[in-house]
Amino acid sequence: MGQSESVLILGGTGQAGAGAAALLRQWHPALPLTIAGRDLDRAQRVADELGAATATTIDLRRGDLGLPADHHYSAVVAALWDDRLHGLRYAQRHGLPYLSISSGLTDIAPEVVAGAQRANAAPILVASHYCAGTVVLAALHTARRFGRVDSIRIGAVLDETDTGGPAGIADLERWSTATTAGLVRRDGVFHWITDPDAQADVRGTDGTGLPGRSIAILDVPSLALATDAPDVRFDFAVGESTGRRRGEPASFEVRIDLEGTDREGAPISTSRYLVHPAGQRPLTATGIALGVERLLGLRGEAVAPGIHTPESLLDPAYAVQRLEETGATFIDTPGGG
Template sequence: MQDAAVLFAGGTGTVGRRAVEWFRKRNPEVPVLVGGRSAATAGEVADTVGTAEGLVIDMDRERMGLGHVPPLAAVVVLAPDDGLHGLALAQDQQVPYLNIGNGLVELGPELAAFAHRPQAAPVVLASHWMAGASTFLALRAGEAFSEVRSITIGALFDEEDEAGPLALHDMERLQRDAPAALVFASGRRSWVSGAAAAGTIQTIDGRTVAADAYAPLDVTSLYAATRAPDIRFDLAAGTSSSRRRGGAPAAEMVVEVRGRDDEGHLGLARWSLELAAGQASLTGLCVTLSLEVALGSGGGAPLGPGLYLPELLWAPQPFLSQLAASGAVVTNHSDQAPAA
């Protein structure tokens, strides 16, 4: 493989496979390296997508255990990387780095690594829910207002989703390491736990489901983007609306945004997003959309060195339109019509 390749570290996992598949589908000519712990599994994924090569990586070693590092176009980290070896590799090669696996309280080392080498590489931190899907949905809903007053996000994780056990394990790890969840209340950041973290979400099919406050990067991204005084993300596990209708276990989220319009009137915007292909597929697609901007795919200029979040790479409507074109159903419940 002569041309620089995109390295998907953790490309053999459930989310990793979907990310590789989406990237290959949308970028058929770009070489891919599928990194995993098993040579056989990495090779199988590479053979399936084509124009790809599997290789064994060790996330606990410098340069991820790679003796000879081939020319890279980007490093995408989809597996735990406690030593930040993927980031160091991207900085050494001066290529884009994208990570979706760190909780809000785990980002300090990455931020410090960027601050020490700010001109080395573009760094995209995408540890949002589904790599940014809910943030874009909330920002799109907020466009109805000149002043956003509150944002609530309700995400439903279907326990029969293909990503179920691993994703639930990762969420349990984050809740164990940081048992309090970040919210914004009355314009102040606050950490809630216990009874204060208990909440409910409204599903697409109208159910009220018990949930708990959760703190992906969406909370901080939305506060920075909107300055809404009240922001909260709640997560529930259960049966998705799609599966209750007899369909597949789907990725499902509902956002409610309250604000004032140009005339000062208070209003509510309620939007939902559903993808029948599930959580892993939606995450992989959102990873691909951010990665394409970082690489300059589609004729745009590649990202220069800097620190980025997904919502800084796309405007809400075009991003959601890309999701809709790939099978997602995005609905503005103000008029009950598909809206992307």
């Protein structure tokens, strides 16, 4: 499918937006891209590096985003926190697919309501999961060998130097202000948990433990409802990653533990790490790029209007393939299946 109109990337000068734009340019060289930010010079630099891309400024306080009325786009990506939802409203008014990554579990209600009120306007991909849904997709790819999944436990280490720039830090602060409770699924029921139940020891690939806690994150309901696993938990720790302890750049580390049965009913379990030596940016960028590719119909059939999540649209095997192309790898733990 060809595209004559441009993908508008709000926050396209940030780590996530610029990274996603670079992947889209690599995967689809002819796809027009518009890098939108508050600083035109910075946006132009990103656009020039991409080639065949344009730059523009935006004003998120305005319903029209400060964009000329005669400019037309093929999709809107919010790679930043849009507290007035003007990006979403702009997309709905123009019938454009929309993707967001910064709302988090505690802030998606306005997006969901907006989508329900204008259900036929355009598809909305809510990808405010960890690393834009790539961890969910990796876990679902791991679960493919299971006949029944009984429990899923995710343990993520975010290096304190790899929080994604000012926008990423602001997101973390906003989410922690909204709630300090964690969301888990236990015996088929979603529960809010607080200390001490929320506390957890999160271990990196070298076995070093960091103090972490269960968090309220979209990955929990996405994994629970996609697999019907009655027990799901996502623990999160911020600290020094294994890569940095080795004197290397900050690394990305997520442990994925699953228990259940195989297709013949025999008990099985698996434990593996999804890692990337360059930190979280490549995974978040891949999640955004996969979502845009799918929303535009560049891979797969057309996406219907309404609310969508990454696992409802994207093939886990294909997502893992794309992650591995960026340098991500899986490391099985001893005795992990």
